[in-house]
Amino acid sequence: MATEKLAGFRERIRSELDRAVDFWLKHSHDKVYGGFFTCIGRDGKVYDELKYVWLQGRQVWMYCRLYRTVERFHKDEILEAAKSGGEFLRRFAWVPSAGSMGKCAFSLTRDGQAVKVQRTIFSECFYVMAMDELARVTGDREMQVHAETVMDQLVHWVRVDPSGLGRPQLPGDLPVNSLAVPMMLLCLVEQLAEGRVDVADKYRELGSWCVQQILQHVQRDGTAILESVSNDGKELPGCQGRLQNPGHALEAGWFLLQYAVQHGDKELQRIAVDKFMEIPFRTGWDQDHGGIFYFLDVDGLCPTQLEWSMKLWWPHCEALVAFLMAYSLSREPTLLDRFTQVYDYTFSHFPDKEHGEWFGYLTRQGSVELDFKGGPFKGELH
Amino acid sequence: MATEKLAGFRERIRSELDRAVDFWLKHSHDKVYGGFFTCIGRDGKVYDELKYVWLQGRQVWMYCRLYRTVERFHKDEILEAAKSGGEFLRRFAWVPSAGSMGKCAFSLTRDGQAVKVQRTIFSECFYVMAMDELARVTGDREMQVHAETVMDQLVHWVRVDPSGLGRPQLPGDLPVNSLAVPMMLLCLVEQLAEGRVDVADKYRELGSWCVQQILQHVQRDGTAILESVSNDGKELPGCQGRLQNPGHALEAGWFLLQYAVQHGDKELQRIAVDKFMEIPFRTGWDQDHGGIFYFLDVDGLCPTQLEWSMKLWWPHCEALVAFLMAYSLSREPTLLDRFTQVYDYTFSHFPDKEHGEWFGYLTRQGSVELDFKGGPFKGELH
Structure with missing residues (x-):
C-alpha cells in the first residue's frame, strides 16, 4: 500500500x-x-x-x-x-x-x-x-x-x-544566531565535501559547529524552534526572539538528518525529526485552511510581518523533503502521513496546470495571490 | 444635506x-x-x-x-x-x-x-x-x-x-526620484515655514523644486502617477518603473493642493486634484472588495510586493484628507462623494470598537490580518 x-x-x-x-x-x-x-x-x-x-x-x-x-x-x-x-x-x-x-x-x-x-x-x-x-x-x-x-x-x-x-557596529545591535546562517553553512559543507576526503576533513569542525549552532534554536524547554537566538543560545527579547519560521525549521531538520545519518549519530537523528520536523509541522500547519504559515509568534501574538499568514511554495517543498527523508530512514507510518498531508495540499495548490511551473504565493485561504513564476525571491524550483 | x-x-x-x-x-x-x-x-x-x-x-x-x-x-x-x-x-x-x-x-x-x-x-x-x-x-x-x-x-x-x-555607489544603481522624497521635503518646508517669513524665504526655492520633482511622477501621457521615475522625469524600466502606490499619490495630492492654495496657483490646484487624487482613486480602489490597494503595477501585472493587495489604514487616511481638502475648496459634489466612499469603508473597517484606536492591516477582503495598534511602521494616528 x-x-x-x-x-x-x-x-x-x-x-x-x-x-x-x-x-x-x-x-x-x-x-x-x-x-x-x-x-x-x-x-x-x-x-x-x-x-x-x-x-x-x-x-x-x-x-x-x-x-x-x-x-x-x-x-x-x-x-x-x-x-x-x-x-x-x-x-x-x-x-x-x-x-x-x-x-x-x-x-x-x-x-x-x-x-x-x-x-x-x-x-x-x-x-x-x-x-x-x-x-x-x-x-x-x-x-x-x-x-x-x-x-x-x-x-x-x-x-x-x-x-x-558592511554593517556599522551599533551598541544596541547585539550579535544574533540566525537559523539561516548555520543552516546555509552546513549545506555548503555538504556540497563541498561530497566525495572528497580532504575537503571533508578540512570542514569537519565547521560542520560540527553548524550543528551546535542550529541546535541552539531549540527553545522553551524543547517545545519550540525559534528563528533567532543570542550567540550563547538564549531567547532574545521582543518579536525577534519570538519569531518562528516553520519552513526554515523543517529545512534545518532535513539538513540535520542528513548530517546525522552520515555521522551515525542516532541521538541527532531523533532530534532532527522530533524537534525540527514535528514541532514546526504541528505549530505551523493552518488548521483552518491547510498549508504551512510563513511566520508565527511563539506566544501566539500577531507577527509584524505583513505576509505572515501567506502560504509560500518553499516551506511546503522543505516539508516534503524532510518527511520523505525521515520516513525513508525509519519507515514510521506517521511520517508518511505527514508527507501525504503536505503533498495533498502542495500538489492541489501550487502547480500551474496551464503554463507549467508553480505559483509561489497563496493567501492564507489558498488562492493565488502573486501569479509570477520567478521574482526577486523565487527562482527555478526550490 | x-x-x-x-x-x-x-x-x-x-x-x-x-x-x-x-x-x-x-x-x-x-x-x-x-x-x-x-x-x-x-x-x-x-x-x-x-x-x-x-x-x-x-x-x-x-x-x-x-x-x-x-x-x-x-x-x-x-x-x-x-x-x-x-x-x-x-x-x-x-x-x-x-x-x-x-x-x-x-x-x-x-x-x-x-x-x-x-x-x-x-x-x-x-x-x-x-x-x-x-x-x-x-x-x-x-x-x-x-x-x-x-x-x-x-x-x-x-x-x-x-x-x-552610507549607500555604496554602484554602477547599475542609477539615481531615482522616489515620490516619498520630494513629498516629505515639501511637508517639512510647510512645517518649518509656517508663520515665519524669513524661513519661508529661505526655503522658497526648495519648495518649488519639490513641487517640480513631484510633478515628474505624472507619467503615461498624464494617465498614471508612478512611484519612482528617473532624475530627469522618465519612466524607469521594470517593476520599479511600473510601481504605483495610490496612498502615496493621494498624500502628494493634498501636499500639492495646500501649496497651490498658498501660492494662488490655480493650474497646480487643478493638477493636484485631477492627477494626484482622481487617478490613484480610480485605479487604486478595489472594485470587488472596496478599499484602496497598497501597491499596483501600471500595466496590470502582479506587483512583487507580497502585501500588494492588503488594505492599510494610512492610504485611507490620506484619501480622506485629500478629498475633504479638495471639496472644501471647490464644493464640487463629486469630491464629497469620493470622500464619503472612502469614509464609509474606513470607519466600518479600521476602528477597534473594543479597545479603541485602529487596526492597521486588513486582507484584500477587509478582515483584520494584523491586530496590533502600533508596530515598526504604524504609530499614533497617521
Whole structure:
C-alpha cells in the first residue's frame, strides 16, 4: 500500500520536475548577455530584466546537479546553460572593495552592472554552491579552489569578523544566531565535501559547529524552534526572539538528518525529526485552511510581518523533503502521513496546470495571490 | 444635506481622535527611560520594547500639534509627554560619524542604544518635524535652529551629495526620484515655514523644486502617477518603473493642493486634484472588495510586493484628507462623494470598537490580518 502510494507520488513529482525544468529552459535564458532572467511571469514572459545573483547561482547549481545525478537531464543543452550562467556570475557578480575580495551583488542589470549589495552572506553562499557544482560537472579544478576560497571568506565573516559585510557596529545591535546562517553553512559543507576526503576533513569542525549552532534554536524547554537566538543560545527579547519560521525549521531538520545519518549519530537523528520536523509541522500547519504559515509568534501574538499568514511554495517543498527523508530512514507510518498531508495540499495548490511551473504565493485561504513564476525571491524550483 | 452629512463625519472623526489619543496616552509612555513604546498590541500591551525613531518623532509632533491647535488637547499631560519624547530623541536618536552630524538611528533599545540605521532620510525627516513643532510650543529658539540645521543636512543629502547616507555607489544603481522624497521635503518646508517669513524665504526655492520633482511622477501621457521615475522625469524600466502606490499619490495630492492654495496657483490646484487624487482613486480602489490597494503595477501585472493587495489604514487616511481638502475648496459634489466612499469603508473597517484606536492591516477582503495598534511602521494616528 505504502509502496503503491509512493510510486504515485514519485510519478507526479517526476512530471512536475520535467515541466518546471522545461519552463526555465524555455523562458529564462538570456541569449544576448548570458545568465538567466529571474523575473518571469505566469506565462513565461520576462517582466523585469534585473538578475538576482542568488537565483542565478541556484539555477546554475540546479542545472549542474540535475545533469550530474539524473540521467534524463544529462543533456548538452542543460550543461551549456549552466556554463553560461557560471560565466556570467564569475564575470559580474563581484563588487570589488579595497583590501579584500569584496562582496557579491544582490542584483545586477541585464548586462551585469551591480545594482544592490546586501549586508548578509546569502548571495555569496549561492555563488559557492554554483561554482562547486559547476566544477564537478566540468572537472574545472581552478573553479573548485575558487569556490573554497569564497567559502573561507564566508566562514571568516560569520565566525571571526563580520565587519567586511558592511554593517556599522551599533551598541544596541547585539550579535544574533540566525537559523539561516548555520543552516546555509552546513549545506555548503555538504556540497563541498561530497566525495572528497580532504575537503571533508578540512570542514569537519565547521560542520560540527553548524550543528551546535542550529541546535541552539531549540527553545522553551524543547517545545519550540525559534528563528533567532543570542550567540550563547538564549531567547532574545521582543518579536525577534519570538519569531518562528516553520519552513526554515523543517529545512534545518532535513539538513540535520542528513548530517546525522552520515555521522551515525542516532541521538541527532531523533532530534532532527522530533524537534525540527514535528514541532514546526504541528505549530505551523493552518488548521483552518491547510498549508504551512510563513511566520508565527511563539506566544501566539500577531507577527509584524505583513505576509505572515501567506502560504509560500518553499516551506511546503522543505516539508516534503524532510518527511520523505525521515520516513525513508525509519519507515514510521506517521511520517508518511505527514508527507501525504503536505503533498495533498502542495500538489492541489501550487502547480500551474496551464503554463507549467508553480505559483509561489497563496493567501492564507489558498488562492493565488502573486501569479509570477520567478521574482526577486523565487527562482527555478526550490 | 451636505452640511448635515459633514457634521456627522466631523463628530465621528472627533470621537475616534479622542479614543486614539487616549490609547497612546495610556499605553505608550515609558516612565522609566522616557520616550514612547511603539510596538503596542490590540489591547494596549507592549509586545516589543524597541523604539522606532521615526514613530517617536511623529508622536512628539502629533502631541505638540494637537496641543497647539486643538483646544481640548491643550493639556499639561500632553505637553509633558511631548517634551519627554523630545528629550529622548535629542539624547539618543543620533549615531555620530566622523566629520559630520551622523545619522538618526531607525530603531533604539528601550534605554536608547542604537540598533539599526537606515540608508534613507526618513528617520531624520520625522526628527525635524518633532523638533520644530516642539520648539513652537515651548518657544525654544535653540531647538528651532537645531531642526533647521538637520533640515539643511537632509537637503544636502538629497540635492548635493548622497554619500553621507552610507549607500555604496554602484554602477547599475542609477539615481531615482522616489515620490516619498520630494513629498516629505515639501511637508517639512510647510512645517518649518509656517508663520515665519524669513524661513519661508529661505526655503522658497526648495519648495518649488519639490513641487517640480513631484510633478515628474505624472507619467503615461498624464494617465498614471508612478512611484519612482528617473532624475530627469522618465519612466524607469521594470517593476520599479511600473510601481504605483495610490496612498502615496493621494498624500502628494493634498501636499500639492495646500501649496497651490498658498501660492494662488490655480493650474497646480487643478493638477493636484485631477492627477494626484482622481487617478490613484480610480485605479487604486478595489472594485470587488472596496478599499484602496497598497501597491499596483501600471500595466496590470502582479506587483512583487507580497502585501500588494492588503488594505492599510494610512492610504485611507490620506484619501480622506485629500478629498475633504479638495471639496472644501471647490464644493464640487463629486469630491464629497469620493470622500464619503472612502469614509464609509474606513470607519466600518479600521476602528477597534473594543479597545479603541485602529487596526492597521486588513486582507484584500477587509478582515483584520494584523491586530496590533502600533508596530515598526504604524504609530499614533497617521
